[in-house]
Amino acid sequence: MEEESLLEEDAEPPGGRTCIEQQEPGRETAAEDRGVPVFPAVHQARFPVESSSREKAFRKHFFPHTNQKEWKDWQWQMRNRVCDLRSLERVIVLSDDEREAFQNASASLPLAITPYLLSLIDPSDPLQPLRRTVVPTIQEQTRKWGEENDPLNEDDHSPVPAIVHRYPDRVLFLVSEFCSSYCRYCTRSRRVGRAEKGGGTVDRWKQGIAYIAAHPEIRDVLLSGGDPLTLSDDKLEWLLGSLRGIPHLEMIRIGTKVPAVMPMRITSDLVKMLRRFHPLWMSIHMTHPDELTESTARACERLADAGIPLGSQTVLLAGINDDVETMKRLFQGLLTMRVKPYYLYQCDPIPGSSHFRTPVARGIEIIRGLRGFTSGYAAPSYVIDAPAGGGKIPLLPDYVVGREDGYLLLRNYEGRLFRYPDMQDGES
Numbered sequence: 001m002e003e004e005s006l007l008e009e010d011a012e013p014p015g016g017r018t019c020i021e022q023q024e025p026g027r028e029t030a031a032e033d034r035g036v037p038v039f040p041a042v043h044q045a046r047f048p049v050e051s052s053s054r055e056k057a058f059r060k061h062f063f064p065h066t067n068q069k070e071w072k073d074w075q076w077q078m079r080n081r082v083c084d085l086r087s088l089e090r091v092i093v094l095s096d097d098e099r100e101a102f103q104n105a106s107a108s109l110p111l112a113i114t115p116y117l118l119s120l121i122d123p124s125d126p127l128q129p130l131r132r133t134v135v136p137t138i139q140e141q142t143r144k145w146g147e148e149n150d151p152l153n154e155d156d157h158s159p160v161p162a163i164v165h166r167y168p169d170r171v172l173f174l175v176s177e178f179c180s181s182y183c184r185y186c187t188r189s190r191r192v193g194r195a196e197k198g199g200g201t202v203d204r205w206k207q208g209i210a211y212i213a214a215h216p217e218i219r220d221v222l223l224s225g226g227d228p229l230t231l232s233d234d235k236l237e238w239l240l241g242s243l244r245g246i247p248h249l250e251m252i253r254i255g256t257k258v259p260a261v262m263p264m265r266i267t268s269d270l271v272k273m274l275r276r277f278h279p280l281w282m283s284i285h286m287t288h289p290d291e292l293t294e295s296t297a298r299a300c301e302r303l304a305d306a307g308i309p310l311g312s313q314t315v316l317l318a319g320i321n322d323d324v325e326t327m328k329r330l331f332q333g334l335l336t337m338r339v340k341p342y343y344l345y346q347c348d349p350i351p352g353s354s355h356f357r358t359p360v361a362r363g364i365e366i367i368r369g370l371r372g373f374t375s376g377y378a379a380p381s382y383v384i385d386a387p388a389g390g391g392k393i394p395l396l397p398d399y400v401v402g403r404e405d406g407y408l409l410l411r412n413y414e415g416r417l418f419r420y421p422d423m424q425d426g427e428s
Contacts, residue, residue: 054119055071055116058115058119059115062091062118077180077264077265078180078230081113081114082111082112093123094126101136101137101138102136109136109184109186109193111134111135111182114181117134117260117262120293129317129320133183133287133317134181134183134184135184142352142354146349147351149351154172154188160207160210160211161204167391170221171218172221173221173224174225175224175225175226175239176225177192178227178230179192179226180262181257185317187348187385188225189350209243219248219249219251221243222255227258228254229254229266233273251279252277253283254283255283256283257285258299259303260284263299265299266303275306275308281309281311282310283313284310285312285315286314286330287314287330288326292330297337301338304338312341312342312380313342313343314380316346322358322362324366328369328374331378341377343381344367346383346384346385348385349387364382367395368397372414401417404419408422
């Protein structure tokens with residue numbers, strides 16, 4: 001019954017629920033008699049972007065023979081992705097830069113955009129942040145200094161297919177080369193989307209599982225790709241079950257963008273299956289506040305209610321999210337969805353990424369504009385995933401000014417100086 005209620009066009013969204021339950025009739029007086037304060041039910045505006053009306057209008061215009069139940073079917077969304085120029089032109093008015101990108105499309109990451117994500121895209125503004133993240137432009141075909149096909153040197157840290165083993169106690173498990181929608185700045189643009197196969201190969205998975213089982217120092221595995229949540233429930237269940245059978249493996253993480261680009265994939269059946277494999281964590285790729293819709297919030301709510309801790313990973317992108325106010329809206333909005341902002345990534349120098357990459361100083365400026373000015377939970381770690389396989393290196397504003405007479409001199413978020421009595425080793 002829960003699944004059916006989410007498919008009704010006029011169903012009340014979760015934002016209409018009360019966070020303090022209504023008292024039963026007659027209980028208010030009794031509570032007051034006992035001296036217990038009675039609070040009215042509180043309705044929260046849970047969703048920064050109200051997308052349901054846009055989705056409905058988009059569906060009726062571009063998919064007039066599709067009903068709401070089909071629209072809410074993630075497999076329908078996958079079958080009806082926009083993957084070519086002709087289909088894209090039906091939905092948006094292309095700029096010259098966008099149209100020109102298709103003249104040599106074989107050199108670029110493939111195009112794929114779910115109908116749900118298309119419903120959030122401005123059809124007439126080529127500078128709209130969401131549009132720039134998924135619609136190709138001619139700039140991505142210009143390769144500049146420092147850009148590499150495999151900037152993180154993952155291939156050289158891959159002892160067996162599908163496994164990247166860079167850190168001592170954890171591995172990256174690339175389970176698929178398929179995404180429901182392709183981000184134009186993707187770190188793995190050299191490989192994702194090429195075969196357009198959503199399942200991965202069981203043989204490759206078995207090699208990866210065997211490698212993890214043979215290395216007892218591995219306690220943590222991150223499933224990525226591609227996007228693991230584009231796998232069918234039964235394939236994902238088999239993979240998670242096989243990993244859970246490894247005694248020394250303590251935790252499993254899933255990296256995904258599905259809640260932002262195809263939130264209907266987070267079904268009650270999927271969540272029921274996932275919760276069997278705790279401790280299970282999920283990192284969600286979020287880019288801009290316009291992705292924070294009621295549909296995405298509903299998906300995150302289901303995952304969080306299943307006991308899955310949610311973190312977000314955001315890539316810093318020029319002209320898209322590279323200012324303090326945009327990031328603050330994104331990170332504060334994520335917290336209302338029970339998603340902890342985890343990493344802010346400097347954009348990796350893949351070929352054709354110069355129009356997306358910002359100076360590192362911009363990222364430090366954003367972190368400085370967040371810390372102290374919003375909740376600590378809303379301030380992620382700003383990192384560079386170092387080229388040549390160096391791993392994640394955190395970057396922070398310079399809050400430590402120096403030392404003076406045994407005191408550590410610190411600059412706070414307001415720029416004021418403070419002295420902390422910092423005892424050195426050997427002192428008592």
